[in-house]
Amino acid sequence: MSRFDTVVVVDWSGGNDRGAAPKKDAIWACVARGGSAAAPVYLRNRQVAEDWLHKVFESELSAGRRVLAAFDFPFGYPEGFAAALTGSADPLLLWDWFEARIEDAPKANNRFDLAGEINRQFEGRGPFWFNGLPRDIDGLPRTKSDYHNPFPDRRQAEMRAKGAFTCWQMAGAGAVGSQIFMGLPVLARLRRAFAGQLAVWPFESLEREIALVEVWPSLTVSASPEGVIKDAHQVEMLARGISALTPELLDEMLSVNAPEEGWILGLGHEARLTSLPDAGPELQPPPLRNDCFALPAGVDWTPVDEALALLQERLRPVVSREAVSLMQAGGRVLADDMSALRANPPHPNTAVDGWGFDGSDLGAGPQRLITVDGRSAAGCPYGGVVPKGSAVRVLTGADLPQGVNTVVLDEDVAAGDREIAFHGPLKRGANTRRAGEDVAQGALALAAGRVLTPADLALAAAVGHGKLPVFAQLRVAVISTGDELVEAGADAGPGQIYDANRPMLLQMAERCGYVGVDMGRVADDRSALRETLNQAARTADVILTSGGASAGDEDHVSALLRESGALQEWRIALKPGRPLALGVWDGVPVFGLPGNPVAALVCALVFARPAMGILSGAGWTAPQGYDLPAAFSKRKKPGRREYLRARVRAGRVEVFASEGSGRISGLSWAEGLVEIGDDAQEIRPGDVVRYIPFGSFGL
Template sequence: MAQLSDDCFAFGGDLMPVDAALALLRERVSPVTESATVALADAPGRILAEDVTAPFDVPPHANSAVDGYAVFFDDLAGDGPTQLPVTARVAAGHPLDRPGRRGEAVRIFTGAPMPDGFDTVLMQEDCRAVGDGVLIPPGIKRGANRREAGEDVRCGAVILAAGRRLRPEDVGLAASVGRRTLEVRAPLRVAVFSTGDEVREPGEPLAAGCIYDANRYALMAALRGLGCVVTDLGILGDRPEVIRGALDGAAAAHDVLVTSGGMSTGEEDHVKAAVEALGALHFWRLAIKPGRPVALGQAAGAAFIGLPGNPVAVMVTFLRVARPILLRLMGASEAPPILFPVRAGFAYKKKSGRREYVRTRLERGADGVLTAIKHPRDGAGILSSLVESDGLVELPEDVTRLEPGETVAFLPFSEVR
């Protein structure tokens, strides 16, 4: 009698390590080149297609950091208070129409341009008005509370580099140098469908042996979160000619095709063969858990990403494999997500040679150290385990055993949204 394995990852030949797969995609995936000019308000989340250079200093003039009094530092007594006449008032947007004069102070407000000559500002809370003058205590440093021209941005500096995925603060910085529009990459056009005779649309009657399609909705949400334009192609049954025709038809109008399910080696898994008939697959079995059957290829001219069928495997492989592929296609120069060191609050055994991702939530221990607590259910089909977790503990290929208290790398979901 044949020996049956109770580990589904033990079947098959050599599996490709995750890092090797990511290196391969960097080599074989080129960005989509189209770009468009968009208004600044429409730029957040888009990929910048140009370097943005500052045409002038920001701020363009020295200004006060506080409400108070501007003075010449050399007019202040070093060993006691100084009383100076207050001769003018300077507000933001209303510069003084003359240089400062030695022996005077001017009332100045936050953001107001510093009159020529004045080099120091006293906070109003530290001073006392005396008639038409001000009494200034000793102890201030030269240049205190003065913001220099170009303190934020220097004229000619590249303040935003092409390939940057634009965040609200990036858009604000572009506005600060007077930009009204930005050149950005065209959004990726992504077609998404699920496969499987057992998969049903949410809300439909659920026949025996069938399940509702969680994968497609989760993938569409994740893709839209990256800024992709998503077309929902629905559910395809397990028929080779239907799957091949759907891929072929979708490729003409899309940059990327994304599927879930049908990527393994079963008799009813037809996606792999359909892609190979229309183009090529570069890899399709990764040393990753949950996940393994993940594919990158081309189908009739479009990039193809094939993800596994189990919901947790879909989301883990999307975050760690598909997401970097999509960002590269979008022209992003985004660095890999940051994994944070935390303390393991669980023991774990794994096989050598594959990378595993463990669903965990974080708790702060009595000593203040963040501790990763493993979700009690770890099946690849338990989607609620992702909802009830804060992120993933990444266990590298060479780790075979983890003991409580060891330091592990934690990937928060917020880092890859």
């Protein structure tokens, strides 16, 4: 049975180096395991791709993983061609034949000349057509008009694959002829480098650590999301799909008989491949254990700092990872370090409008330089070389032409007929920007765990990224409990109050960049609450409840968590909000907040907010506080930390008139919190206090 741990899908290219910035019609690759794929990798030329494949194969072999590597070009030609060229029908001898004759460099190769040479072996009327070069090539026609093919036009696989192109076409839309010429030599070298460990399907038995197979991504993946390069999307989707196949289904797809021509993996099984989830199952972290909130033995009252340290130590990310286009990445958490695929700026360029020249030995006093014809503008660089003693017109942002390392501003120049004059001295490199002076190629541009800002997206785009690996958004379920609650705006009977906590906590979650999941209100009914918790655990990554977190008869949140063996009642030395019920329900962490809205928000901001940062992949972030003079008086007893609703006016911190935790208007009035330490304190006007604006919590 064919079991592979890792799937690598490669979209190949027969063309020249495509540059540092990711582009379409280039080489793209993607690695997937178990239906979850890493972000697609852009490989600018075949030399880079071959080196990358070597490293991937070596890494996977070292880790003891079997690899299925899939390439999107034919592994063989129509029947009879291999024998005509090599004297044998063995297609792998044809691989070696091409490897011995292809000359390949990043900017040039001999594929069209070799196609003409092959055609001349058949009296100039061989199978290949479409010369893609401006010069004529003996034996290689530009079109099919003067064309005679002694072999079948298509393999059996192409005749069954609707829309597939013939392997004889060397250039033009949809051509795969050049891909084969430039791909088979690379595969031949890989086969030699990993001899005894690598097998080629369907020509050899796959009882080795590495299997090379042929694919055609368009067989099952046709379109791509807006703003996403199609080649990158296709390799990701196909890698996910193949890696999610059961060994039995993969064996069925591999069971073909095409010993000379080769075959396309999945051909004839399109419906079964496309029925797989488009994105594939995401790699999910294991659930939290029920003891992640357990307090050390003998601990009863928990100081705030100890409680925060325990949360920081015990929690870890609970969200999956995915790759999204740059345009959808704002506000998401970066899952991996992001290195620059391209330097910024990519080339030396001018910072001003002016004249560029070689300023290596420019002296003082009047200077005169001859001007050359043409100019260098952004996007339209000057293609020639500027001789020493000459100058060329340059516009802001333009690449510096060869021979130019210094620019003089327009305002400092007198321009005449084919001559400019200005005063020196001018420092070499003046008014220019060095390539990579902002970010060098390969340098770390953004660190994992960062919540991506608009500026981050600009940087990612500038250094060549069109797609970013991010964590899935944390889903925060919010539940309000209590018989006394009714929906805001509804008729309230005797003893009933409106549910203020749910809209507050949902909005807090969304303002922090998470997805709020409204689970509604639950009466003081243990079975109803159990079912709501079950639903929340199925749809969310973390659960916030309010009310029922203490130890009274109607405190059903703590009671259910106790029944499940997952309750940890943290009696925090905190005002407001002393009781905090923490637990894990069916693998999902639960924060049982007090029912009082003021205490609920304070506990959510102080404890749940930084904890959710870890759960979301962003890491622990302590709120930024500021030392400011007080505009109030306060005497505080030792033993508990206190948080007062506060705001800043005229550079001083004022607090809400009442400390009553039932005064919801104080939350609306406030713009932050004053944090007063655990010890006894007496604060007088003018004393320095720590003020934490709500913005430091992400609100």
